[in-house]
Amino acid sequence: MLKRIDELRDSLSPAERRVAEWVLAHPREALASTLAELARKIGTSEPTIVRFCRRTGASGYSDMKLRLAEALSRPASYLHRDVAPGDSVGDAVMKVMDRSVHAILTMRDLAPNLPFEDAVAAMRGARQWVFCGLGASGDVARDACQKFFRLGVPSSAQTDTPSILQTAAVSGREDVLLMISHSGRWQDVARAQRQARENGAYVIAFTQPGSPMAGEASLCFECEVGEDASIYTPMSSRLAQLALMDALQVALALALGESANRNLQRSKQALGAA
Amino acid sequence: MLKRIDELRDSLSPAERRVAEWVLAHPREALASTLAELARKIGTSEPTIVRFCRRTGASGYSDMKLRLAEALSRPASYLHRDVAPGDSVGDAVMKVMDRSVHAILTMRDLAPNLPFEDAVAAMRGARQWVFCGLGASGDVARDACQKFFRLGVPSSAQTDTPSILQTAAVSGREDVLLMISHSGRWQDVARAQRQARENGAYVIAFTQPGSPMAGEASLCFECEVGEDASIYTPMSSRLAQLALMDALQVALALALGESANRNLQRSKQALGAA
DNA sequence: GAGCATTTTGTAGTAATACTACATCATTCT
DNA sequence: AGAATGATGTAGTATTACTACAAAATGCTC
Structure with missing residues (x-):
C-alpha cells in the first residue's frame, strides 16, 4: 500500500x-x-x-x-522514514520503533559472518573479562558486564579513558578485553589495545571495520550498522550492539556447559528470592 | 487485538x-x-x-x-525457538537474534496503545527528570538518562534502593520520576513512588500492568513483554525497554522543538570535536 | 496572444454514519 | 414482592464521508 x-x-x-x-x-x-x-x-x-x-x-x-x-x-513497511519536525507523537514513535527493528534485523543478517566461535574460544579459558566503552558504548559495556559475570568468570566494566588505559596497563596473558565503540576512532582506546596486546592479553573489538580500534585488536566484530543520520534517531545502533552481546553471552554459556549453567541458575534464584 | x-x-x-x-x-x-x-x-x-x-x-x-x-x-510473527544445549554456536546466535527481533516487534505492536502524549505533556514542563531502576533496569535507567539530558533538562539516574527512596523523599511539584522495572514487584520502589506523588511529583512507571508499581504511578506504560522463559535468553525484554525510551525521547524532542534541537546538535558537535 | 477545450481544484449541499441521551426491560438482592 | 442495579434497545443528533456542480488553472489551436 x-x-x-x-x-x-x-x-x-x-x-x-x-x-x-x-x-x-x-x-x-x-x-x-x-x-x-x-x-x-x-x-x-x-x-x-x-x-x-x-x-x-x-x-x-x-x-x-x-x-x-x-x-x-505489516513488518514489511520498515523502509524507515526519518522523523521530522511536525510529526505527530504517534508517527514519531512508530518511526523510531521501525528504526530499532531495522537495526536489529541488520545485525541479524550480519551475525553469520561474525567470529563468534573465535571469541568463545578465547574467552572460555580467561581469568577475567573486561568490558570497555566510552559514552553510550559505556552503557553497553556495563550492561554486558552485568550479564557476563553471571557465567562465573570475574568481569568488570571500564567506562572512562584513564580507567581503560590503566586496565590495559595491568592486563596480562589470561585476560580478555572487549572494546566497544561505535566509530572506533578513539585514539586513546586504540592505544590501550596495543598496550594490552603487548602484555599478552586478548583484545576483542566491536566496532567499525577499517577503524584504528579494529586494527589494534586480536579479533574484530565488524559492525557496520548504518549510522544515525538524523539527530532525532539516537543510537538505534546501540540496540544492535546489545543484541550482539546477548548472542555472545549465550554462545559462551553453551560452550562453558554445566558450570555456567549452574551459575546462571543460581543468580536467577538470588533475584527470585528478593 | x-x-x-x-x-x-x-x-x-x-x-x-x-x-x-x-x-x-x-x-x-x-x-x-x-x-x-x-x-x-x-x-x-x-x-x-x-x-x-x-x-x-x-x-x-x-x-x-x-x-x-x-x-x-499481522502475520503470526516470529516463532522463537529456545536455545538448547547441543546447539551449534551459529544456531544459538541466530536464535538469540530472532528473540531480540521478536521482543522489539512486540513492543512496536504495543506502542500505539501507550500514553506517549501524556508522558510528553508531563515531562515538557518539568524542572528535572529522574530515571530509576534496579539491576538490569538500572542500566536502562542510566542509558535513558544519558540520552535525555541532552535535551537540556537536568536528568539523573538512580539505580539502588536507598538512592531511589531518598530521591523520592526530596522530590517536589515540578519533578518527573520515571520508574523502570520489568516485574514491577519491588515494594521499596512502589513505596518511593507513593512518597513522591504525595510530594507533588509526577511518576511515570514502565512496568507490567497490574503490578504494585503500576498501581502507584501517575501514569503507566504497560509493557507486557513475554518473560524470558529460558535461562539462556537473557533480557531480550530489556532491548524492548530501551527501544521504548528511545521513542519517548524522540517524541519529547519533537515536542520541545527548537531549544531541544539546539541542545542535541551541540552535544553531537561536542562528540565530533573529540 | 486571444479564445476555446480540458483538466484540476474548491464550494456547497446531501445522504450516510457513528454516536448519545434516555426509556424500557431483565435480573438480583433485601 | 418490590426496589435497585445493570443490560438492552429506541429515537434523535451531530459528524462524517461523499457528490454535483461551478470556478480556476492549464494547455492547445489559430
Missing part, C-alpha cells in the same frame, strides 16, 4: 501529490484524522483527498484508512 | 458476547460492514456494538475497525 502510493506519486496532479506525500510522511496521524481534519492539515479540500483515495484503489476515504492500517502493521 | 477480544469474552454481558463471537468468527466481514449492517447481521442494536468496542480499548466503532485491520494483517 505504502509502496503503491509511492509509485503513483509521479502520475498525480500537484494537489493530489501533496496528499500522497503528506500521508507517506505521517501515516499514523493520517489514520487518526477525519477527512475534514486531513484536508485542513494538508491545506487542500476534501474532494481532492477522496479522489486521491480512489486512485490508490480504495473505494473511498474510510476504505483507504483500513488499507493503510493493514500496511502499517 | 483478536487475543484481547478472546480474553474479554468471559467478562461480557450476553449481547456483547454475541458481538465478540461474531466478530471473531467473521472478522473480514466485520471490517467491510457499517455499524448498522453489523447490528442487523448479529441481531442486536448499534449501541451494544459501540459499547463492546469501547471495552476492547478502542475509542469507538471506527477505531475498532482500524485496530482489527491491523490485527488481521
Whole structure:
C-alpha cells in the first residue's frame, strides 16, 4: 500500500501529490484524522483527498484508512522514514520503533559472518573479562558486564579513558578485553589495545571495520550498522550492539556447559528470592 | 487485538458476547460492514456494538475497525525457538537474534496503545527528570538518562534502593520520576513512588500492568513483554525497554522543538570535536 | 496572444454514519 | 414482592464521508 502510493506519486496532479506525500510522511496521524481534519492539515479540500483515495484503489476515504492500517502493521513497511519536525507523537514513535527493528534485523543478517566461535574460544579459558566503552558504548559495556559475570568468570566494566588505559596497563596473558565503540576512532582506546596486546592479553573489538580500534585488536566484530543520520534517531545502533552481546553471552554459556549453567541458575534464584 | 477480544469474552454481558463471537468468527466481514449492517447481521442494536468496542480499548466503532485491520494483517510473527544445549554456536546466535527481533516487534505492536502524549505533556514542563531502576533496569535507567539530558533538562539516574527512596523523599511539584522495572514487584520502589506523588511529583512507571508499581504511578506504560522463559535468553525484554525510551525521547524532542534541537546538535558537535 | 477545450481544484449541499441521551426491560438482592 | 442495579434497545443528533456542480488553472489551436 505504502509502496503503491509511492509509485503513483509521479502520475498525480500537484494537489493530489501533496496528499500522497503528506500521508507517506505521517501515516499514523493520517489514520487518526477525519477527512475534514486531513484536508485542513494538508491545506487542500476534501474532494481532492477522496479522489486521491480512489486512485490508490480504495473505494473511498474510510476504505483507504483500513488499507493503510493493514500496511502499517505489516513488518514489511520498515523502509524507515526519518522523523521530522511536525510529526505527530504517534508517527514519531512508530518511526523510531521501525528504526530499532531495522537495526536489529541488520545485525541479524550480519551475525553469520561474525567470529563468534573465535571469541568463545578465547574467552572460555580467561581469568577475567573486561568490558570497555566510552559514552553510550559505556552503557553497553556495563550492561554486558552485568550479564557476563553471571557465567562465573570475574568481569568488570571500564567506562572512562584513564580507567581503560590503566586496565590495559595491568592486563596480562589470561585476560580478555572487549572494546566497544561505535566509530572506533578513539585514539586513546586504540592505544590501550596495543598496550594490552603487548602484555599478552586478548583484545576483542566491536566496532567499525577499517577503524584504528579494529586494527589494534586480536579479533574484530565488524559492525557496520548504518549510522544515525538524523539527530532525532539516537543510537538505534546501540540496540544492535546489545543484541550482539546477548548472542555472545549465550554462545559462551553453551560452550562453558554445566558450570555456567549452574551459575546462571543460581543468580536467577538470588533475584527470585528478593 | 483478536487475543484481547478472546480474553474479554468471559467478562461480557450476553449481547456483547454475541458481538465478540461474531466478530471473531467473521472478522473480514466485520471490517467491510457499517455499524448498522453489523447490528442487523448479529441481531442486536448499534449501541451494544459501540459499547463492546469501547471495552476492547478502542475509542469507538471506527477505531475498532482500524485496530482489527491491523490485527488481521499481522502475520503470526516470529516463532522463537529456545536455545538448547547441543546447539551449534551459529544456531544459538541466530536464535538469540530472532528473540531480540521478536521482543522489539512486540513492543512496536504495543506502542500505539501507550500514553506517549501524556508522558510528553508531563515531562515538557518539568524542572528535572529522574530515571530509576534496579539491576538490569538500572542500566536502562542510566542509558535513558544519558540520552535525555541532552535535551537540556537536568536528568539523573538512580539505580539502588536507598538512592531511589531518598530521591523520592526530596522530590517536589515540578519533578518527573520515571520508574523502570520489568516485574514491577519491588515494594521499596512502589513505596518511593507513593512518597513522591504525595510530594507533588509526577511518576511515570514502565512496568507490567497490574503490578504494585503500576498501581502507584501517575501514569503507566504497560509493557507486557513475554518473560524470558529460558535461562539462556537473557533480557531480550530489556532491548524492548530501551527501544521504548528511545521513542519517548524522540517524541519529547519533537515536542520541545527548537531549544531541544539546539541542545542535541551541540552535544553531537561536542562528540565530533573529540 | 486571444479564445476555446480540458483538466484540476474548491464550494456547497446531501445522504450516510457513528454516536448519545434516555426509556424500557431483565435480573438480583433485601 | 418490590426496589435497585445493570443490560438492552429506541429515537434523535451531530459528524462524517461523499457528490454535483461551478470556478480556476492549464494547455492547445489559430
